[in-house]
Every structure is written in C-alpha cells, then in structure tokens.
Amino acid sequence: MSAPAGSTAETALEYGLQAEEYDLIMRRLNREPNPLELGLFSVMWSEHCSYKSSRRHLAKFPTAGPRVIQGPGENAGVVDIGDGQAVVFKMESHNHPSFIEPYQGAATGVGGIMRDVFTMGARPIALLNALRFGDPKHPRTRRLVAGVVAGIGGYGNCVGVPTLGGETNFHSGYDGNILVNAMCVGLADAEKIFYSAAPAAGLPVVYFGSKTGRDGIHGATMASAEFDEDSEEKRPTVQVGDPFAEKLLIEATLELMASGAVAAIQDMGAAGLTSSCVEMAGKGDVGIDLDLDRVPQREEGMTAYEMMLSESQERMLAILKPGREADGRRIFAKWGLDAATIGRTTDTGRIVLRHHGAVVCDLPLGPLTADAPLYDRPWVEPPSEAPLDPAGVSPPADWEAAILKLIACPDLSSKRWIWEQYDRHVMADTLADSASGADAGVVRVDGGRKALALTSDCTPRYVAADPFEGGKQAVAEAWRNLTAVGGDPIAVTDNLNFGNPERPQIMGQIVRAIEGMAQACRALDFPVVSGNVSLYNETGGAAIPPTPTVGAVGLIPDHARRAGFASLEAGDTLLLVGESRGEMGSSLYLREILGREEGAPPPVDLAAERRNGDFVRGLIRSGAVRTVHDLSDGGLAIAAAEMALASTIGLTLETAGGLAPHLFLFGEDQGRYLIASAEPSGIIEGAVRAGVTIASVGRAGGDAFEAPSLFSVPLERLRQAHEGWMPAYMAGA
Amino acid sequence: MKAAVVVFPGSNCDRDCQRAIETSTGARVERVWHQETALPAGVDLIVLPGGFAHGDYLRAGAMAALSPVMAEVRAAAARGVAVAGVCNGFQILCEAGMLPGALLRNAGLKYVCKPVDLDVSNLQTRFTAAFKDRRRATMTVGNGEGNYFADEETLDRLEGEGRVVFRYAGNPNGSARDIAGIVDASGNVLGIMPHPDRAFEPELGSADGALLFQSVMASA
Numbered sequence: 001m002s003a004p005a006g007s008t009a010e011t012a013l014e015y016g017l018q019a020e021e022y023d024l025i026m027r028r029l030n031r032e033p034n035p036l037e038l039g040l041f042s043v044m045w046s047e048h049c050s051y052k053s054s055r056r057h058l059a060k061f062p063t064a065g066p067r068v069i070q071g072p073g074e075n076a077g078v079v080d081i082g083d084g085q086a087v088v089f090k091m092e093s094h095n096h097p098s099f100i101e102p103y104q105g106a107a108t109g110v111g112g113i114m115r116d117v118f119t120m121g122a123r124p125i126a127l128l129n130a131l132r133f134g135d136p137k138h139p140r141t142r143r144l145v146a147g148v149v150a151g152i153g154g155y156g157n158c159v160g161v162p163t164l165g166g167e168t169n170f171h172s173g174y175d176g177n178i179l180v181n182a183m184c185v186g187l188a189d190a191e192k193i194f195y196s197a198a199p200a201a202g203l204p205v206v207y208f209g210s211k212t213g214r215d216g217i218h219g220a221t222m223a224s225a226e227f228d229e230d231s232e233e234k235r236p237t238v239q240v241g242d243p244f245a246e247k248l249l250i251e252a253t254l255e256l257m258a259s260g261a262v263a264a265i266q267d268m269g270a271a272g273l274t275s276s277c278v279e280m281a282g283k284g285d286v287g288i289d290l291d292l293d294r295v296p297q298r299e300e301g302m303t304a305y306e307m308m309l310s311e312s313q314e315r316m317l318a319i320l321k322p323g324r325e326a327d328g329r330r331i332f333a334k335w336g337l338d339a340a341t342i343g344r345t346t347d348t349g350r351i352v353l354r355h356h357g358a359v360v361c362d363l364p365l366g367p368l369t370a371d372a373p374l375y376d377r378p379w380v381e382p383p384s385e386a387p388l389d390p391a392g393v394s395p396p397a398d399w400e401a402a403i404l405k406l407i408a409c410p411d412l413s414s415k416r417w418i419w420e421q422y423d424r425h426v427m428a429d430t431l432a433d434s435a436s437g438a439d440a441g442v443v444r445v446d447g448g449r450k451a452l453a454l455t456s457d458c459t460p461r462y463v464a465a466d467p468f469e470g471g472k473q474a475v476a477e478a479w480r481n482l483t484a485v486g487g488d489p490i491a492v493t494d495n496l497n498f499g500n501p502e503r504p505q506i507m508g509q510i511v512r513a514i515e516g517m518a519q520a521c522r523a524l525d526f527p528v529v530s531g532n533v534s535l536y537n538e539t540g541g542a543a544i545p546p547t548p549t550v551g552a553v554g555l556i557p558d559h560a561r562r563a564g565f566a567s568l569e570a571g572d573t574l575l576l577v578g579e580s581r582g583e584m585g586s587s588l589y590l591r592e593i594l595g596r597e598e599g600a601p602p603p604v605d606l607a608a609e610r611r612n613g614d615f616v617r618g619l620i621r622s623g624a625v626r627t628v629h630d631l632s633d634g635g636l637a638i639a640a641a642e643m644a645l646a647s648t649i650g651l652t653l654e655t656a657g658g659l660a661p662h663l664f665l666f667g668e669d670q671g672r673y674l675i676a677s678a679e680p681s682g683i684i685e686g687a688v689r690a691g692v693t694i695a696s697v698g699r700a701g702g703d704a705f706e707a708p709s710l711f712s713v714p715l716e717r718l719r720q721a722h723e724g725w726m727p728a729y730m731a732g733a
Numbered sequence: 734m735k736a737a738v739v740v741f742p743g744s745n746c747d748r749d750c751q752r753a754i755e756t757s758t759g760a761r762v763e764r765v766w767h768q769e770t771a772l773p774a775g776v777d778l779i780v781l782p783g784g785f786a787h788g789d790y791l792r793a794g795a796m797a798a799l800s801p802v803m804a805e806v807r808a809a810a811a812r813g814v815a816v817a818g819v820c821n822g823f824q825i826l827c828e829a830g831m832l833p834g835a836l837l838r839n840a841g842l843k844y845v846c847k848p849v850d851l852d853v854s855n856l857q858t859r860f861t862a863a864f865k866d867r868r869r870a871t872m873t874v875g876n877g878e879g880n881y882f883a884d885e886e887t888l889d890r891l892e893g894e895g896r897v898v899f900r901y902a903g904n905p906n907g908s909a910r911d912i913a914g915i916v917d918a919s920g921n922v923l924g925i926m927p928h929p930d931r932a933f934e935p936e937l938g939s940a941d942g943a944l945l946f947q948s949v950m951a952s953a
Contacts, residue, residue: 335742420847421846435848
C-alpha cells in the first residue's frame with residue numbers, strides 16, 4: 001500500500017474519515033494535509049484511537065478510589081495492593097482481526113494486551129480471555145474456535161504467562177463478528193510505575209524490538225469499520241505475531257526500566273509508530289522530531305506512510321534520560337533486539353518527520369490528540385423486553401433430559417477442550433485456574449500468602465434484553481465471582497463491544513449499558529481503571545448482541561482463606577444465600593429447553609448483592625466456609641450440578657418452598673451463592689443476624705445428582721454430558 | 734549447596750526453577766545467561782528450564798543445544814555434576830546428544846496442559862532417592878512437543894538399564910512406552926517432561942517435585 005498522489009476529501013473517505021472531519025482538518029491546519037499527514041489524522045481520529053463516540057459516556061464511570069494509582073487514560077490501570085506492590089491490568093479486544101485470520105488475530109491480541117501491561121513497568125503474571133463465537137452450526141464457527149484458541153495458546157504459552165480463565169459463549173448473533181477479548185494482569189512495584197508522557201524537550205527517542213514491515217497498515221481504521229462481503233480482502237491489515245520476540249521484549253524492557261534509563265515509554269500498538277510518538281509528545285506537551293531513515297525496517301523501499309502506519313508487532317518506543325543511550329544499547333544487544341535512536345523530543349509542540357533528508361510531515365500535535373473530534377451521537381432509548389409471566393413458563397416434560405441438555409449446552413458445557421491448550425501453571429503461582437472448580441482464577445503474589453483473584457464476565461443475552469440491567473449485571477457478576485473465592489473486589493477493566501454507534505439504537509445500547517455498569521460500580525465501590533471500546537461489530541447491517549465485558553481483580557490477603565466449589569464433602573449441608581423469586585426472563589432454561597429468547601433479565605438489587613457478598617466473603621475469611629459457588633446461568637440446578645461434578649460427589653436438592661420446582665431450580669435471580677458446610681446452624685444464625693436470606697437446600701452424598709420425585713442423574717452420566725459436547729463438536733460431530 | 738539455572742533467550746521457567754529449588758532445598762541458585770562460557774564454581778546441580786528457547790524455531794531445543802554454555806554443561810556432567818532438563822530443557826538435552834531419542838509433536842497435535850500421575854519407575858537414581866517408597870507422583874505437563882521417541886533398541890536398552898525414571902500413568906502426548914523422564918548412562922543427566930518446578934508446595938496442587946530437587950541435593 002502506498003500513499004496516493006493527491007490529497008482529496010475522497011482519499012480521506014477511503015481512510016475512514018468523514019467529509020466533515022476532513023473539513024475540520026483543513027480548518028485546523030489552514031491548508032490541505034499531504035497524504036502522509038492525512039494518514040496520521042485518519043488513524044489518530046479513528047474510533048479505536050480517539051474514542052470519539054464513547055468518550056463522553058465513559059466519563060460516567062467511577063474511576064477513583066483509595067487504592068487507585070492510575071485510572072483510565074494510560075496503557076493500563078494501576079491499583080495498590082499493599083506492601084509496596086501494585087496490580088496493573090487491562091482488557092482489550094481483537095475482534096475484527098480474529099474474524100479475518102483467527103490464529104494471528106487472537107495471538108496478536110494477547111501480545112498487544114501484554115505490551116500495555118509491561119509498558120507500565122509490570123511483569124505480566126496472568127492472562128484471561130472472553131470469547132464469543134457464532135452458532136455452533138454456522139459453517140465458519142468450528143474453524144474460528146480452533147484458530148482463536150490455538151492463537152491464544154500459541155502466544156501466551158510461548159511468552160510464559162499463565163492463561164488462568166475466561167468465558168466462551170456461542171450465539172448466532174456473533175456469526176458475522178466474533179469477539180476476542182484478552183485481559184492481562186501484571187505485578188509492579190507501586191513506586192516504579194512508568195508512564196508515556198515525554199517529560200522534557202531534547203531527549204533521545206529510542207525505537208526497540210522487531211523491525212517495521214508492511215503488515216497491519218490501517219489496522220486501527222479497519223477496527224473502526226463495519227464488515228461487508230469484501231472483508232476477506234482485509235487480510236493484509238491483520239498483523240503477524242512473534243511471541244518469542246515478545247518474550248525478549250518483556251525482559252529487555254523490564255531490564256531497561258530497572259537500569260534507571262527510562263524517562264517515558266510507550267508500546268507501538270494500534271496505529272503503530274504514529275500513535276506512540278504522537279501520544280508521548282502530546283501528553284508531555286512537547287514536540288517530537290523523527291528521522292524515519294533510522295527506523296529499523298524489515299524490507300527495502302518502505303515509504304514514510306508505510307512506516308508510520310505499520311502495525312508490525314513487538315515494538316516499543318522509549319524516551320531515555322540524558323546520557324543513558326549506552327545502557328539501552330547494552331541491554332538491546334544482550335537480548336538480540338533491533339534498536340535505534342530515531343529522533344528527539346523538541347519544544348515546538350509539533351510532530352516533524354524527515355525521510356530521505358526532506359521534511360515529509362509537519363503538524364501541530366494538538367489537532368491530532370486533544371482536539372480530536374468528540375461526538376455526542378444521537379441515541380434513542382433502546383427497546384427492552386417486558387417482564388416474563390412465570391405462569392407462562394412450563395416445567396420440563398422430562399426433568400432428567402432437561403438437566404442433561406442444559407449441562408451439555410454450548411454455553412454451559414465443559415471448555416476443557418479449550419483450556420487444556422493453555423499453559424495455566426507457568427510462573428508457579430497458580431492456585432486456581434479453569435480446571436479447578438472456582439468462580440475466579442487465583443494467583444499467588446510472588447510466592448507469598450497474598451493472592452489475586454481474577455475474572456471476566458458478561459451475559460450478553462441480558463444486555464440485549466435490557467442494556468441498563470444487563471450492564472449492571474455484568475459488573476455484579478464479576479464482583480460475585482471474586483467474592484466467591486474470598487477476594488475483596490478492588491477494580492474493573494471494561495471491554496465494550498457493540499455495533500455501529502452511528503445508528504441511534506446501537507448508541508442507545510452503549511449509553512444505557514455504560515450507565516448500568518456505572519451504577520453497579522458505584523454501589524459496589526468497584527472503580528473502572530482501564531478499558532477498551534470496540535464498535536462497528538456489524539456485518540451486512542446486523543450488529544452483535546451488546547457485549548460489555550467486565551474484567552475484574554480482587555485481593556485475597558491470605559490464600560489459605562479462600563474458597564472454590566470442588567471441596568464438597570459427604571454429609572455437607574447445602575445452603576442457598578440470597579432471595580429466589582424464580583426469575584426466568586432471558587434465562588438459559590427458557591432458551592435451551594423451551595426455545596424462547598425473551599423476557600426482562602433478572603434485576604440486580606445492588607444493596608442485596610453487596611450484603612450477601614460481604615456475608616459470604618466474611619464466612620470464607622473466618623475459615624467457616626471453603627466451598628462456595630455463585631449462581632448464574634442455569635440457576636441453582638446448574639450451580640449444584642457443577643459443584644457435584646467438580647467435587648466428584650453426589651448431592652440431593654430439596655425443592656420444598658413457595659416456588660414451583662422449575663422456577664426455583666432454573667431461575668436466574670441475582671446476588672445468590674451456594675455454600676456448603678458440615679456445621680450449618682451457626683452460619684444460618686449469622687445470616688439471620690446480618691439480614692441475609694438463607695435456606696438449607698440439600699445435602700451432599702451418594703453418587704447421583706438428584707431432587708426427590710423430580711430427577712436422579714448418575715454423576716457419571718452428568719459428567720459425560722458436560723464433558724462430551726465440545727470435543728465431539730470440534731471433531732466435526 | 735548451590736545450583737545454576739541456565740537462561741536461554743525464550744526460557745520461561747527459569748524463575749520457577751530458581752524458586753522451586755530454593756524453597757524445597759534451601760540451596761543458593763544462580764541464573765546463568767546462555768552466552769556464558771563458565772559456570773559458577775562449586776555447583777551441585779545445573780537445570781535447563783522449560784520454555785521456548787529461541788522460540789522453538791527450527792526445532793525445539795535445536796539452537797539452544799549450540800549455545801556457548803552447553804560445552805560447560807557437558808563438561809560438568811562428565812565431572813559428576815547433576816544436570817536436569819525440564820520440558821524444553823529435556824528437548825535441549827536430546828538435541829545436544831546428552832540424552833538419547835527425541836521429543837516429537839504430541840500425538841493429539843495440540844499443546845496439552847494438565848496434571849498427570851507419574852510412576853516413579855526407578856527409585857535408585859540420584860534424582861529419585863527422596864521419593865523412598867513412593868511409587869506415584871503428580872506433576873503437570875505443559876507442552877506441544879512432549880512425545881518421547883527413540884528406536885526400539887534404544888528403548889529396550891533404557892528399560893533394561895533402569896534408565897526410565899518416570900512413566901506416565903495416563904499418557905498425555907503419545908510418548909513411547911509412556912516415558913516421561915530418563916537418565917543418561919552415567920546417571921548424572923535427567924530429562925523430564927512434566928514440571929517438578931510447578932509442584933513444590935501443596936497449594937500448587939502437588940509438592941512431589943520438591944522430592945526430585947531434594948534427592949539431587951542430597952546426592953551432591
């Protein structure tokens with residue numbers, strides 16, 4: 001790809017800029033931008049880089065808190081976890097590239113999010129991923145699953161960061177746009193966080209990492225456009241990852257930081273060299289001069305346009321302190337990385353690029369960054385489903401068949417086929433992962449007593465049915481996941497995946513989901529510290545179900561006091577914490593057993609959520625309880641079945657109560673936990689004192705999952721159903 | 734007691750090995766860059782850690798086998814110093830010709846990460862003495878190329894000489910005769926595919942790996 005000869009509004013359109021945005025550039029510059037300059041504007045003003053449609057609404061999130069060191073706006077959020085340590089984390093999408101080229105798209109998604117974390121001075125210690133695929137019956141789905149999973153594993157395994165958990169959903173709404181959201185969590189010294197703002201003029205700008213090639217040009221622009229039938233042709237805009245280079249880059253970057261040479265640093269992610277140098281200079285309120293002839297190049301004859309727009313992977317840009325370039329050279333040579341001083345910071349407030357001795361770009365930085373367009377896109381209140389009349393929800397004709405069908409449905413079946421391809425134990429700190437039977441992943445902090453709980457969550461069918469309640473629920477469920485393992489939920493990263501924001505109904509989904517999330521974050525003291533927005537997830541005019549994924553981190557002061565759901569023992573009494581009203585709207589029972597996708601999602605009572613969660617966490621912390629599972633998809637029946645399977649012991653559920661058994665067992669009421677104890681009476685008394693609804697709902701023992709007079713399923717049959725679907729599906733069955 | 738953990742570009746279990754050895758034996762551990770031409774004086778154990786040395790490009794372990802430090806590792810083993818290659822380290826030892834056979838792509842053609850039960854098939858080696866009468870150990874594997882292969886004659890000889898030290902009870906990768914770990918003819922060089930360095934404390938799911946490091950340190 002080369003820059004066109006003339007700079008016209010037509011070229012701007014090809015680059016994804018609107019006609020009025022082109023006019024705005026003309027007004028800001030008082031001249032026509034040259035083709036290279038137009039390229040810079042097009043990527044910096046893309047939705048992906050500028051958040052021009054979402055920024056106004058993202059401001060509604062609470063972002064401060066006593067533990068927050070760095071909120072949104074940097075490469076990743078930074079949160080204090082005591083003892084001079086900080087956790088650094090972010091979640092980011094790589095949806096469009098993964099649909100076009102699943103292996104490389106997913107792999108480079110993992111690479112990109114890791115760079116965001118180690119750029120801040122943190123060593124990556126855990127990865128999670130949230131995946132949404134189309135209908136399993138869609139002809140593309142199997143190939144996409146295989147490619148994405150292999151790509152995530154291929155990259156994370158090689159770099160040597162454990163992939164601890166995540167979620168995988170299937171729905172026809174993602175047939176034309178899959179979602180690949182990757183989260184990375186790192187550990188840093190709280191006093192040694194690195195930022196991107198260039199601190200002064202006259203400092204050397206050092207490029208290091210892989211060479212720049214012609215791959216990924218205009219990736220950020222692609223990520224900000226809808227797909228059509230020609231999207232296959234966008235394959236050249238997908239980057240190619242090299243996890244070995246990333247591993248070297250991590251070690252070299254951390255060594256360079258430890259040497260004391262780094263004044264500011266930024267990875268080259270979306271929009272490559274352009275966004276990294278523009279952001280560093282822009283945030284530091286300085287200028288930057290680059291000599292592009294010095295950029296390490298993979299191929300000959302690259303134009304300035306290609307170098308500035310390339311999204312070649314595994315590259316970093318650092319501004320070094322005066323006189324410290326020799327430290328850099330020594331470290332880069334040790335790790336075998338290409339490196340070059342490609343320019344200096346200036347006091348001009350401009351970005352000046354030279355190529356073959358000529359100035360090829362000279363722009364003021366303001367219009368590229370701070371003065372980028374900010375839209376208040378028109379939106380309408382999105383339609384929401386009416387509450388479902390429970391009287392119209394029939395019980396299963398065959399209870400046993402219904403249980404087996406639910407536990408084997410694509411969303412609930414075991415994802416062993418996926419997570420056995422991920423290294424979950426490297427770094428030797430993994431206490432709980434996808435295999436463990438726990439609601440969140442758990443890693444020790446550097447081998448000590450302290451641990452971090454990590455999760456990712458969203459229930460897109462709830463958000464589709466009611467964006468505000470669904471947004472609330474995504475946050476609440478992530479908070480619940482962390483609580484269920486004994487963690488104090490401390491902060492959130494969000495990954496907002498939606499359709500085209502230029503359509504008022506989609507914009508309405510975005511606005512209302514953000515408002516719901518923000519309300520839950522405020523009520524639960526759960527600040528948002530980083531995030532990513534992925535819009536234009538549409539193909540042929542059909543948008544994905546709104547999917548605001550919530551990644552979250554919790555703190556466990558002493559990992560000896562934590563919980564999972566694989567520790568059920570014979571004779572334990574099962575206690576249900578939280579109130580059950582039989583909420584069946586948009587439930588999995590309704591979808592999978594009755595074939596209906598309708599009804600208002602279960603509302604989240606945030607006060608009850610907090611009360612119930614604090615009570616359960618207190619039980620775990622006091623050592624009174626170590627077997628806990630939160631209730632979510634499929635309700636009590638599925639939570640209990642999962643607990644029985646993970647613990648390899650049968651259990652009997654009692655259904656006596658005011659609710660019809662199917663509403664009680666499959667209702668998806670929020671804010672609930674299933675806990676197990678050999679000595680329940682003290683727990684029940686404590687709950688009553690705390691104003692928490694609690695009831696005994698069963699007992700562990702035997703080798704069947706059963707409810708008297710309703711069903712009795714041998715555990716092994718349940719296991720075969722749960723474990724069987726995914727391997728059979730991937731084998732082409 | 735002293736151990737060295739070699740760090741190749743792309744090693745990713747070097748820190749794990751260091752902590753595992755320190756925690757389970759109290760030995761002092763130095764990490765040694767692969768370009769070094771000398772090892773720390775007086776080491777009792779040299780570990781080649783897991784990871785993807787040189788990205789596993791060409792073949793897993795092929796380039797690392799040619800690193801400058803490997804001449805020293807070979808010489809140390811000849812002097813009687815214990816050498817353990819874990820996962821990628823096992824692949825490197827095979828590529829370096831210090832152990833027979835090769836590690837091929839897993840039979841299932843996919844990377845596999847899971848806990849495995851191991852039979853400790855020879856309790857008389859310097860790597861297994863501390864297992865005493867424990868014939869069963871649990872560790873996790875994490876590999877894409879862990880499928881041990883050697884010709885029938887070599888396999889017969891390994892078995893006949895008691896050099897198959899660990900065997901899978903539930904083969905995760907198609908390894909010949911369920912082989913998970915072997916030693917060389919001198920008994921000083923161990924290659925093991927599962928990770929003792931991820932199994933050194935009960936909270937990690939198993940502390941059986943600690944026995945391996947304790948065995949070798951006791952033998953020094």
